[in-house]
Amino acid sequence: MTPKTEFVKFLGKGSCGSVNLVKYIKSDDDSSLPLYAAVKTAECEEYDTLEREIQVLSKLKGCRSIVQCYGNYTLEEDFDVDGFRVYRMVMEYASAGSLATFIDSYKDSRLSDTLIRDFTRMILQGLVSVHSHGYVHCDLKPDNLLIFPCRESYELEISDFGSSRKVGEKSDCWEVDNPFMGTPIYMSPESVRDNVAEKALDLWSLGCIVLEMYTGVYPWSEINYEDLAAVLLHGEAPEIPESLPCDARKFIETCLARNPKERGSASDLLLHQFLRGEQRMEDTIYDSSLPISKKAIKLKIIPPKPPQFKHLKVKIMPPKPPAFSFIPVQ
Structure with a gap:
């Protein structure tokens, strides 16, 4: 039996299509709790992007810190109120919103040191899965990181894979007048001069995100958009305040290294002192290439x-x- 659906509210607009909160009810006489899902809807011209996204997500099914889809990872075909063909993807609903809205809800838009370290660890766990499956996210930013309440804390999951590319794949996203893949303020210097998706792109973006969680200010806020490409090509990186914890500064500096090779890998960064603290190496458990902290x-x-x-x-x-x-x- 096809479940009955009920529109709840508009959630936002992603890289392709809009996202709504929808309630699914099995039947009128079913006493079970309804399912709330985030439904992304795209029109025909956005079909390729949405199809790419769900194909990537199907490869990452069950992976840690990656948003999951409902159903069999295929797009639902339908028609909108005007009779135009649309395609839908049904995903988990993050009731705490995106990391962007989560940051805005805090005083001065600054998160606590503990939350920042926990969220950073979760992002890296997701990137380990993405990169190990041969993909680069290419648009990592707070808007594409979803927050799920979990007991007295939160879980974070990476979403919006519409811009994702295979490692080494050339992209048609780079243009002369807009030489960035993804969102400019989170993109790396090599994204200005190259058109190849490499894993290190995501690590630079991560450094920008960690910096934003600490300062409450998005990177390059003082730079005009038109000047950003030139700033990156001249070898500059967002300023890291001296007031940040020492290990946090070193972590961000690693992510924002001019040489992509010096950023290491997502797995390497999971073992950085910033995330390990006093944890001993022998207390790290490895499960499917994902380090899990075991507190001593x-x-x-x-x-x-x-x-x-x-x-x-x-x-x-x-x-x-x-x-x-x-x-x-x-």
Whole structure:
């Protein structure tokens, strides 16, 4: 039986088509909870982009920190109210919105250090999957990172793969008057001069995102759009404030290295001190090429008090049980 659908609200517009929140109800007499899904709708001229996106997502099905689709990863064909043919993709709904709206909800648009490190780790876990399957996202930015409430914290997933390309693939997105793949302020210097998708593009974008989470200001906010290509070609990178934690600055500097090879890989960055803290290497578990942090616990044992003596009589006081102070290692 085809479930009944009910439009709830408009969520936004992606690289191809608009996204709405839709409620799916199996039947009127079904007591089970309805399914809420984010439905991306594209017109005929945007079909190729949406088809590319769902094909990439089908390869990443079940991967960590990647938005998942419902159904069998095929586009639904339909007609809009005006009778024009449209195509739909049904995905998970992130009730906390995108990272962009999440940042805006905070005072001064600055996230806490703990959240930044957690979100950065999740982005990298997603990029490990993307890159290991031979793809480059090519448009990594806060708008394309979805936030899902999870108990008392949050989970982050990468979305919007409409601009994705295979590693080494030449792109038709670069143009003389718009020499960027993806969103200019998050794109790397080599995206100005080349037309080949390489994994390092995503790592530069990640550095810009981490910087924005700390400062509350998007990269290159002081530069006019027309001047941005020239700025990048002259060897400049967004300024990193000295007020940031030392390991955070070093992490961002690695992501924003002029030489793409010096950025390393997503797997390398997962092992950066910025994300490991005091965690020991032997406490890292590897599962399908994805490092998962296993927190160690330090035990501080307070020894029992020595026996108490009074005059010539010996009175032995029983030792107090050891007291344990659990100090989680970040």
